[in-house]
Each structure stands twice: as structure tokens, then as C-alpha cells.
Amino acid sequence: MFRPAKAAPRPVEPAGGQGGGAVPRHIAIIMDGNGRWAKAKGLPRAAGHKQGAEAARKVLRAAGEAGVECLTLYAFSSENWRRSADEVGDLMGLLRFYLRSEIEALHKEGVRLKIIGDYKAFAPDIVKLIEEGVARTSSNRRMTLAIALNYGxxxxxxxxxxxxxxxxxxxxxxxxxxxxxxxxxxxxxxxxPPLDLLIRTSGEYRLSNFLLWQAAYAELLFVDTLWPDFGAEALAAAIAAYCGRERRFGGR
Structure with a gap:
């Protein structure tokens, strides 16, 4: 699922302001719009979630190439249990698939997997896969992929x-x-690392119970792109926008 390339980090030039060109150490993303993407194409919602997982793969790779230390993805909120049983089942099946198929790739690329949220509420086999993946990658230091599962x-x-x-x-x-x-x-x-940049896709303007404490002084970026269409170029644009902002932390 997630295979960041091994290229050396590239500096990103600021678009203006006083951002200084420093790449954000920690980016978090509310991955929104899978269902609308699928509906617009006449596809089942499951197809949107699958394409969203592919978008996550591309974004992790791009983040690693840019020199981002940590990428946090909002994959399943504590409110998502309210969705239909079929949709929740599809999401759980997708989670199982990627946990089984991609952990070794993460490990080989030096990516540490971290889970935030109450993942133990999931089925026992998913809990086992999660804990095995976390243990397998625990010593990796190149980058951290934090996935929010059953998180609020x-x-x-x-x-x-x-x-x-x-x-x-x-x-x-x-x-x-x-x-x-x-x-x-x-x-x-x-x-x-402290959260530097929080992105939400799909044109919605709310945090949806995600990293409320951590986002206190993070830069917020809301984009209209539906998550399955968000890729390396969109991430580069987001990082450039971040670099162009003046971060004052309430100092003036």
C-alpha cells in the first residue's frame, strides 16, 4: 500500500511570506471524498475507498521524497461505525488486505507504522495484524506513518x-x-513531531474530531480535490503553500 521511494529529501522553495522554505516535519490529512468520487463515476463506494488507499500510497511516497518526518492519515474515525454495515465491512476488508500485503514493504523502506486511536475495538484478526505490523516496523527511523483508526x-x-x-x-x-x-x-x-500542517480534502471546512489538541498552532489547508484524486502534485502544492506562510504562534 505505502511504498515511499528512497530518493533523498528535496527542499521546497517558499511561495512567499516568511515560511523560510522549511518542509513541515509532520503533516496530517483528513482523507475525505471517497464516496463522492465513486458516486460521480457511477461506482460503488467500495471502489472509492480502494482508490483512496491508492492515493495514500502516492502521498506517502511523495511525503518521503520531500523529507517529511511523519505523515498521519485519518483512516477510520470513531464516528464511522455509524455507516452502513456493508460499507464498514468493505473498509475492514480493505484494512486487512493492506496490513497483510504492505507491512514488509514499509519495513524495507525504513518506515515505522504507528496507530493512534482505539484499534482494539476491531475484530481480533485485525488487531493481531496491526500489532504485528507495529512490532515489525518499530525500529525504523526513516519516516513514521501514523494511521488513525477508530480515533476521535x-x-x-x-x-x-x-x-x-x-x-x-x-x-x-x-x-x-x-x-x-x-x-x-x-x-x-x-x-x-509537533503537527505543522493539517490538510482536508473534498471542500469541507471542519476538523471532524481530528487532532484537536495537536492542531492548536498547525497550519490548516482545505482543498476542493476529492481524496482519490489527491496525489504527489497536490501534496507538493500544499507543502509550497505551507512554506509561504508566516508562522507566528501567537507571538505577534
Whole structure:
């Protein structure tokens, strides 16, 4: 599924402003529009999801070539269980297929697989495939591919708050010492670089319960392209737009 090329990272020139030309270390994408893509072509939604997986392959490769350290993809939200049983079944079948067929390719390319979200809610065989894939690639350092599965940012924050409350009740931590860094260390993304750029495809303008904490100072980019049509050129344009922005982090 994901086979980033081994080419050396290429610098991206800024389009203007004060971005400085630095490639974002961490890009996250809300991959939206598979269903509309399929409908526009008179195809079943499953075909849209399959083409969306191919788009993910292309984008991971392009991100690796550009020098991005981490790519986080919103693959299955905690709200997606509300979709029809047939569609959820198709998504689970696609997940099984790629977990079986692509982990070794990821490992050979030096890509670490990380999962964020409550993936243990999936069927036991999927959980086993996920954990085997994570273990197989755990020592890789070239790049991280983080896949959000059964993920919801609000649930992530609730779980972090509960863990900190339990530690405080046990006397392990003083409530007054809980700050942004302490909370961040309890999140699923604790070992990932700070989020620099968050992209949503398909023309929708919302975060849909994705990386709400992490996106506090990320650059946001909303594009009209449906996810199956988003590829290397679209990613390069997104990175160029990021490089052209002036990031002030509230300083002025």
C-alpha cells in the first residue's frame, strides 16, 4: 500500500511570506471524498475507498521524497461505525488486505507504522495484524506513518484526563503541575513531531474530531480535490503553500 521511494529529501522553495522554505516535519490529512468520487463515476463506494488507499500510497511516497518526518492519515474515525454495515465491512476488508500485503514493504523502506486511536475495538484478526505490523516496523527511523483508526480527538483528551486524574488521586502527580506538556505526553501522538500542517480534502471546512489538541498552532489547508484524486502534485502544492506562510504562534 505505502511504498515511499528512497530518493533523498528535496527542499521546497517558499511561495512567499516568511515560511523560510522549511518542509513541515509532520503533516496530517483528513482523507475525505471517497464516496463522492465513486458516486460521480457511477461506482460503488467500495471502489472509492480502494482508490483512496491508492492515493495514500502516492502521498506517502511523495511525503518521503520531500523529507517529511511523519505523515498521519485519518483512516477510520470513531464516528464511522455509524455507516452502513456493508460499507464498514468493505473498509475492514480493505484494512486487512493492506496490513497483510504492505507491512514488509514499509519495513524495507525504513518506515515505522504507528496507530493512534482505539484499534482494539476491531475484530481480533485485525488487531493481531496491526500489532504485528507495529512490532515489525518499530525500529525504523526513516519516516513514521501514523494511521488513525477508530480515533476521535475528544475521546483521546478524555482518556488523557482520566489517566492524569488517576495519577493525581494516587499521589503520583500534583494537580498544580499539570500543564500543556504533561497533557501532551498523555496523548496518542506523544512520540510524534509537533503537527505543522493539517490538510482536508473534498471542500469541507471542519476538523471532524481530528487532532484537536495537536492542531492548536498547525497550519490548516482545505482543498476542493476529492481524496482519490489527491496525489504527489497536490501534496507538493500544499507543502509550497505551507512554506509561504508566516508562522507566528501567537507571538505577534
Amino acid at each position: 480527538a475528544q475521546a483521546e483528551l478524555v482518556q488523557a484526563a482520566r489517566r492524569l486524574a488517576e495519577r493525581a488521586a494516587a499521589g503520583e502527580i500534583a494537580p498544580a503541575t499539570i500543564d500543556e506538556a504533561v497533557i501532551g505526553a498523555e496523548l496518542d501522538t506523544a512520540d510524534l
